[in-house]
Amino acid sequence: MSRALRAAAWGALTAMVSVLPASATPTPEAVQVVEGQDTFPHVRHQGLFPLCQGCHLGVAAGDEAAFYPDPASCNGCHNGVGQREVDWTPPVPNAEPDLLSFSHPVHATNVGAAEAQSLECAACHVAPGGTSMAVEALQAERCLACHGDAPELHVVSAPCASCHIPLGTSDLPSERVAQLEVPPDHEGDPFLAREHGRLVQSGANRCATCHVQQQCVACHVDTGLTAIREFQTAGPQLELPPMEARYPVPASHESLGFEREHGPISFEESCSTCHTREDCASCHLPPLPETAAALPARAEVQAPGVDLGEEAPATHASPFFQKDHSSLAASDGADCATCHTTAYCVACHEAPQQPSFHAIDYVASHQADAWSQTTECANCHDTQAFCRSCHIDSGLQSVGRLGRGYHDAEAVWLLRHGQAARQALESCASCHTQRNCLQCHSQLGSFQVSPHRSGFDAQRSWEQSPRTCYACHVGNPLEGGRP
Amino acid sequence: MSPSRLAPFILAFGLLAGGASNAAAQGVRGWAASTVQYVELRPVQQGTAPGDELVEAPDGTVTYQGQRVRCSVGVSCTYYGVGEVEHTMHGAEDVGFTAWGLGMEGLSFTGLVRARARLSGDFTWPRSDDPVDAILAYAQLQRGPWRVRLGRQETLSGLGFSGFDGASVRHEFPSRATIEAYGGRSLARALSEPRNQALTGLVDFLPDQEAWLIGGYASVRLPGQTSVGLRYQREILGDRSGLVSERASLDVSSLWLRPVTLTGAVDADVAFQRIGKSHLTLRYAGPALPVAVELTARRYLPYFELSTVWGFFSPVAYHEVLGRLSWTDGRRSLWAAGGWRVYEETDAPVIFDPLEDDAWQAQAGGTLSLAQSWTLDGEYELLWGAGGFLNSSEATLRYRPADRFGVAVYGTAFQQFEEFRIGEGRTLGGGASLDAELTDRMRFEGGVAVFRHAPGGGQVDEKWNQLRGWSALRIEFGGEPGRAVPRYRR
Numbered sequence: 001m002s003r004a005l006r007a008a009a010w011g012a013l014t015a016m017v018s019v020l021p022a023s024a025t026p027t028p029e030a031v032q033v034v035e036g037q038d039t040f041p042h043v044r045h046q047g048l049f050p051l052c053q054g055c056h057l058g059v060a061a062g063d064e065a066a067f068y069p070d071p072a073s074c075n076g077c078h079n080g081v082g083q084r085e086v087d088w089t090p091p092v093p094n095a096e097p098d099l100l101s102f103s104h105p106v107h108a109t110n111v112g113a114a115e116a117q118s119l120e121c122a123a124c125h126v127a128p129g130g131t132s133m134a135v136e137a138l139q140a141e142r143c144l145a146c147h148g149d150a151p152e153l154h155v156v157s158a159p160c161a162s163c164h165i166p167l168g169t170s171d172l173p174s175e176r177v178a179q180l181e182v183p184p185d186h187e188g189d190p191f192l193a194r195e196h197g198r199l200v201q202s203g204a205n206r207c208a209t210c211h212v213q214q215q216c217v218a219c220h221v222d223t224g225l226t227a228i229r230e231f232q233t234a235g236p237q238l239e240l241p242p243m244e245a246r247y248p249v250p251a252s253h254e255s256l257g258f259e260r261e262h263g264p265i266s267f268e269e270s271c272s273t274c275h276t277r278e279d280c281a282s283c284h285l286p287p288l289p290e291t292a293a294a295l296p297a298r299a300e301v302q303a304p305g306v307d308l309g310e311e312a313p314a315t316h317a318s319p320f321f322q323k324d325h326s327s328l329a330a331s332d333g334a335d336c337a338t339c340h341t342t343a344y345c346v347a348c349h350e351a352p353q354q355p356s357f358h359a360i361d362y363v364a365s366h367q368a369d370a371w372s373q374t375t376e377c378a379n380c381h382d383t384q385a386f387c388r389s390c391h392i393d394s395g396l397q398s399v400g401r402l403g404r405g406y407h408d409a410e411a412v413w414l415l416r417h418g419q420a421a422r423q424a425l426e427s428c429a430s431c432h433t434q435r436n437c438l439q440c441h442s443q444l445g446s447f448q449v450s451p452h453r454s455g456f457d458a459q460r461s462w463e464q465s466p467r468t469c470y471a472c473h474v475g476n477p478l479e480g481g482r483p
Numbered sequence: 484m485s486p487s488r489l490a491p492f493i494l495a496f497g498l499l500a501g502g503a504s505n506a507a508a509q510g511v512r513g514w515a516a517s518t519v520q521y522v523e524l525r526p527v528q529q530g531t532a533p534g535d536e537l538v539e540a541p542d543g544t545v546t547y548q549g550q551r552v553r554c555s556v557g558v559s560c561t562y563y564g565v566g567e568v569e570h571t572m573h574g575a576e577d578v579g580f581t582a583w584g585l586g587m588e589g590l591s592f593t594g595l596v597r598a599r600a601r602l603s604g605d606f607t608w609p610r611s612d613d614p615v616d617a618i619l620a621y622a623q624l625q626r627g628p629w630r631v632r633l634g635r636q637e638t639l640s641g642l643g644f645s646g647f648d649g650a651s652v653r654h655e656f657p658s659r660a661t662i663e664a665y666g667g668r669s670l671a672r673a674l675s676e677p678r679n680q681a682l683t684g685l686v687d688f689l690p691d692q693e694a695w696l697i698g699g700y701a702s703v704r705l706p707g708q709t710s711v712g713l714r715y716q717r718e719i720l721g722d723r724s725g726l727v728s729e730r731a732s733l734d735v736s737s738l739w740l741r742p743v744t745l746t747g748a749v750d751a752d753v754a755f756q757r758i759g760k761s762h763l764t765l766r767y768a769g770p771a772l773p774v775a776v777e778l779t780a781r782r783y784l785p786y787f788e789l790s791t792v793w794g795f796f797s798p799v800a801y802h803e804v805l806g807r808l809s810w811t812d813g814r815r816s817l818w819a820a821g822g823w824r825v826y827e828e829t830d831a832p833v834i835f836d837p838l839e840d841d842a843w844q845a846q847a848g849g850t851l852s853l854a855q856s857w858t859l860d861g862e863y864e865l866l867w868g869a870g871g872f873l874n875s876s877e878a879t880l881r882y883r884p885a886d887r888f889g890v891a892v893y894g895t896a897f898q899q900f901e902e903f904r905i906g907e908g909r910t911l912g913g914g915a916s917l918d919a920e921l922t923d924r925m926r927f928e929g930g931v932a933v934f935r936h937a938p939g940g941g942q943v944d945e946k947w948n949q950l951r952g953w954s955a956l957r958i959e960f961g962g963e964p965g966r967a968v969p970r971y972r973r
Binding site for chain 2: 331360416421422468
């Protein structure tokens with residue numbers, strides 16, 4: 001091989017190094033240089049060396065020792081007499097491992113033979129239209145002119161194995177793996193969430209150029225997938241950088257009400273991509289739904305899974321939810337039961353002991369709230385046992401004869417209390433007993449004032465609870481007892 | 484503990500012993516919470532004013548040592564003042580657990596027991612004279628879509644909570660429609676004890692017999708994420724001589740108008756043939772906007788059992804409209820609410836002018852993350868109208884340097900008039916609290932608050948001078964399948 005050819009070959013290799021990501025074990029045919037600089041002025045020698053093989057004799061045969069001419073041969077001309085002396089040294093082969101897989105012999109002989117034509121060095125190492133010795137750094141696009149699709153699709157569409165060895169068989173150090181260039185189409189959550197799976201299924205070999213199985217299982221919970229199981233595993237020689245699992249949220253999960261509607265659309269094969277059984281158990285109470293129970297447990301897989309923790313559903317985010325959850329709970333109790341036990345509800349609703357629901361100063365300032373019943377007190381508190389008990393201790397009970405001026409905002413309160421009582425009878429009952437009222441509102445009382453409003457259905461009341469009628473009436477009021 | 488209180492436990496354990504070949508549970512999950520609360524206050528006391536020390540103002544108001552005095556002909560003048568400082572300390576111990584793996588597939592046992600004690604003090608904390616309650620104690624058998632519970636249990640519904648000692652059977656269809664039937668001995672509302680036992684001494688005219696409760700519930704899911712729940716419930720006296728209550732409720736939640744959420748409810752007092760509470764709420768929380776808007780129309784009518792005379796006193800409902808607005812950007816949040824209510828005509832005899840029959844309310848609040856670990860909460864509330872007046876504000880500054888530990892300081896100022904009382908003055912208060920996760924399964928919180936009453940004219944002096952303190956220690960025990968992190972960890 002001529003010197004020119006050898007130089008051109010080195011130039012090409014150098015260029016490929018600049019284009020391709022750095023990496024791995026050199027194959028016998030693969031020879032690179034440290035920096036892709038053509039230190040030999042090819043053009044100036046183009047009249048002298050008509051054939052590349054004249055200098056680069058070993059390229060076609062893959063003989064690395066004969067890739068470049070002996071520098072001493074320059075002295076034939078550059079002897080200080082006819083030409084000045086020169087100090088040229090051939091490029092030093094790169095000892096750094098990379099992912100490149102390139103064979104000059106194949107290209108120089110087999111490819112050319114298969115196509116029944118000679119694949120000249122210039123086909124790769126000279127720009128289109130350039131003279132045969134206008135050697136320049138090889139552009140990967142020239143490789144792709146034969147090997148792949150359009151250059152802009154290089155990384156994901158070209159048959160990678162034509163030029164690269166899989167990462168799993170390389171011995172790149174971890175920092176080199178970390179530096180592997182991320183193709184533009186790999187960026188963004190949609191690629192991570194959806195696209196990469198399709199690509200793997202359409203051709204895992206392509207992905208294996210830069211990826212190994214260990215990277216799959218760093219995120220995937222469902223490691224039993226065929227595509228993952230058959231993906232190339234890195235050998236012990238490969239150092240992988242630390243991997244951090246990332247789980248983008250699919251658009252479907254962000255829809256309003258997803259917490260409620262995900263049940264019927266949950267399947268083991270789809271959920272187990274990101275979720276472990278623990279994710280389901282963070283909300284679902286045992287026994288877990290069938291799909292949840294079928295998911296791998298966190299201890300069984302390498303990936304951490306999404307780790308849902310205990311994020312509350314979106315409905316719970318409202319600052320008013322605590323007061324307003326009753327209708328949601330009552331319309332679909334099974335929905336609440338996904339996360340909450342009866343005991344959870346009862347712990348608050350059954351005269352709670354822990355001061356968690358009301359504000360710290362609520363006991364001191366609850367009067368107006370209790371009057372308007374903005375939150376129905378009786379849902380959690382028994383009026384007699386809770387409210388009145390405390391009011392008695394606070395001196396707010398009614399005892400004995402009424403009408404001694406407690407309600408001092410009204411000068412003639414006793415004569416005006418009827419309206420207030422009908423507006424908020426629960427509030428009255430938090431201090432007064434029934435007998436207090438019956439001092440007047442009873443057939444046996446002082447004034448026998450009827451507490452019934454016009455239109456009161458005495459007949460129905462008698463039918464429903466006659467014994468209560470006797471609290472005020474002597475005999476059946478429908479048979480002559482005074483109402 | 485009386486035999487009656489032990490009955491549900493005995494029943495449930497008996498079922499477990501008889502029905503399960505292996506009574507030793509393979510799994511148990513539960514918690515225990517120890518709570519201590521302290522309060523120091525000056526109770527209101529009625530006193531007699533010496534006639535020669537009364538002061539009569541030009542408007543005719545009579546006071547004694549600044550306190551408004553009530554005088555009647557032939558009766559000594561009386562006033563409401565404050566007594567000596569009194570205190571009480573109340574302790575409660577809650578233990579709740581669920582045990583499963585009892586040798587029969589789907590069988591579990593749930594219990595929730597609360598013990599109380601007055602640890603010290605001059606007066607009784609509500610219910611601290613009731614030493615122990617079995618709030619829940621039921622055995623549950625879950626087989627596919629069927630769920631059967633036997634023992635002391637509670638139903639949750641639009642009618643509130645109803646406890647009973649008995650049985651319930653529930654079936655869930657594949658469409659997640661649910662039907663349930665239940666019945667048993669009725670428990671007093673919010674007391675977790677048989678009615679006669681719980682209410683004796685508290686309620687006049689208490690029937691000398693127990694009441695029985697039967698009820699049914701059905702819920703269905705419709706398109707548009709719409710859920711509808713319907714419940715009917717009836718309580719009758721043991722001798723069937725009368726009703727205690729007969730009620731029904733309808734509850735709806737829907738995303739059919741997505742992104743608008745609709746919730747609504749209505750309940751009916753069938754016995755009195757009148758509609759009780761109802762509300763309809765539309766909530767918009769735009770997916771693209773950090774703003775949520777709520778509009779609510781509400782009606783409220785109190786519910787009373789037929790065994791009391793209160794329901795026969797013809798209470799009237801009020802109608803209310805509420806608007807709410809909330810905004811957040813993750814670091815800050817603001818909310819505001821306002822409403823107006825008006826009462827129905829009471830038909831009560833009116834002497835002079837009628838009382839107010841409407842009221843306004845307004846609230847606003849917000850949360851601000853000042854820096855990492857620091858949060859400031861504030862809230863203002865104004866209630867103005869029939870029955871009372873409240874003008875209240877409070878602010879809390881929280882510091883949480885770690886997930887497991889946080890402290891807060893709190894301040895409040897409020898002014899209020901009780902129902903048809905005047906001159907309650909202003910109260911200033913403040914306090915501090917802390918919470919700490921001592922271990923993955925143990926959490927402590929506690930705090931103290933002081934309130935000082937600044938009297939106005941003619942009111943009960945220093946009535947609201949209070950010192951309050953509390954502490955709670957919660958311990959979780961056991962585990963559950965598939966759970967790596969304790970439930971309360973956040």
